[in-house]
Amino acid sequence: MAGGPTRIYVPCDAAALSVGADDVAASIRREADKRKVDVEIIRNGSRGMLWLEPLVEVETGDGRVAYGPVAEGDVASLFDAGFLNGGDHALAHGMTEQIAFFARQERVTFARCGVIDPLSLADFEAHGGLVGLRKALVMAPTEIVGVVTASGLRGRGGAGFPTGIKWNTALEQPGGEKYICCNADEGDSGTFADRMLMEGDPFSLLEGMAIAARTVGASTGYIYLRSEYPHAIKTMRRAVDTWRKVGLLGENIEGSDTSFDIHIRVGAGAYICGEESAMLESLEGKRGEVKVKPPIPAISGLFGKPTIVNNVLTLATTPFILAKGAAYYKNFGVGRSRGTQPFQLAGDIARGGLVEKAFGVTLRELVEDFGGGARSGKPIRAVQAGGPLGAYIPTRDFDVAMDYEALAKAGAMLGHGGVVVFNDTVDMARQARFAMEFCEIESCGKCTPCRIGSVRGKETIDKIIAGENLTENLEVLDDLCDLMTDASLCAMGGLTPMPVQSAVKHFPEDFGG
């Protein structure tokens, strides 16, 4: 670029940092100083092409050019190759947005993630930030509910409950204190979309929460963020401080009659606190024990007041819906699964990362076309979709469409959109055992099927692995799974049987069958 410094983007996303992004940024700075070239290093979020991290981008007249994965030792050769002008190099991938993995996505919720400086309000606004909130601030609450309902948006935390209906329930409750609680306790293995968004575009979450507050008449919001995400905690805290300073949080936001503030609460390593009633207990400073529903939180939630509990992605998507209209969002997707879903490709996968795509993309497209098969080069044997409580899906079923209904019909679930790939060395009996063991470790202990069932389940699978009374023990396991499914209080005990039974069903050869 003529005149000013060349802008170089090096992500500060935790995944990029885990493979040395800080060292790369420091090395670029040193090398630029040594060569006396004027560069500005911007620490952006991740584009979601995690196998290319640290993905360094250089802004050129034609757009941003990508290089990755860049190691500290590659930096000098990148300068030699003229990467500041988009020069060719063994690590060059051309224009970032033309990389097939990225170009084939439909980015709505993640439109800004990786593009902007996460904590620059100017960047945020230049890329469409605050348009949705400003619209909402001059709309009547019922109108906002109407738009969100018409968009077809459903809860992205896993349950898929229609967001507009939830908001309307809280809106209809009599006035007084109400709360907006963002569930950022993203504990499912194989998922990292909430983390990526909070680190890459934190203001979008604040904007969504402010819209929700305007809608239902809440004055206080909480973000319940898991302690395993120190980078996201730091970024969200700074984002809240920034918004308070400019008056986007506080009394009479932008001169409206909406007053709203947000507090960040850090979890303490309990998976169950991703369950909404356990999360609310935890926010009250108690043990994260699940509560019996009804009453639902929208009627009686935090401190007994009407409370909206939504996932990060759900809340962060509402500003786009307000800005672009319900029809824009609804036009993505299939059947009753409207809009886009950020899928996360994880485990043994060559091109792991985040794929935001309209509902209806098949598992095969995600794993093979986007993901490029197993990173190890071994044949793929199974995928676990939807986190630790999701089903194991064999390769012969990979043509299933990734939407709420099609997955349910196939005996699986979407959950939070995680896709974990396993190669042919996986022992499915071990995986089934782990599902029970995880439930044992993370059960809140409130209901018997989950607390005791998980222990007995693990013991029974141990007997099966040892080849003891196979037929009888498989029957006991199946019975136990049915009981846990039917009688557990929440999804922890109720869905732990899903990975177990799907493993037994699709891979009987691993259970002595």
Next chain:
Amino acid sequence: MAALIDKLEHAPARLICGRHGNRPDALLEILHEAQAADGWLNDDALRTIADALNISRAETHGVVSFYHDYKREAPAKHAIKLCRAEACQAVGSEALAAHAEKKWDTPTGGKSADGEIGLEAVYCLGNCALGPSVMIDGELFGRMTPERLDALIEQRIEKTERE
């Protein structure tokens, strides 16, 4: 006769509670901060917190024992958290954990005899495309191998020895 009511006071815990307005709903935050100050939650700190928030010691104990993050004994100098969840299992986290247990002669959930190394299992660090993932003293690392893990841990031990 010994006093029936403990008078043991933990001044930093009292201050932390005060900063949170002595609100019982801030208990998790208070426990995080108290633990950050001492590295673990000792009896004095817990008694002081219960007193400041006007909740029972039993309630405080209930919360502390429920959450995996809270420690009731002094931790090792270096906390090595190995992700043991499915996405990392798919790329060899179990073999990595077995290697670490053997190399440092430390079981998962325990600490080495010299108190240098503590091995912990965590269930997901959110780095599932770049596993196996490990957090060492709060720093996240991806695509971990046994050799690299040994080197990273040794570096940290040498660093504390120099200091």
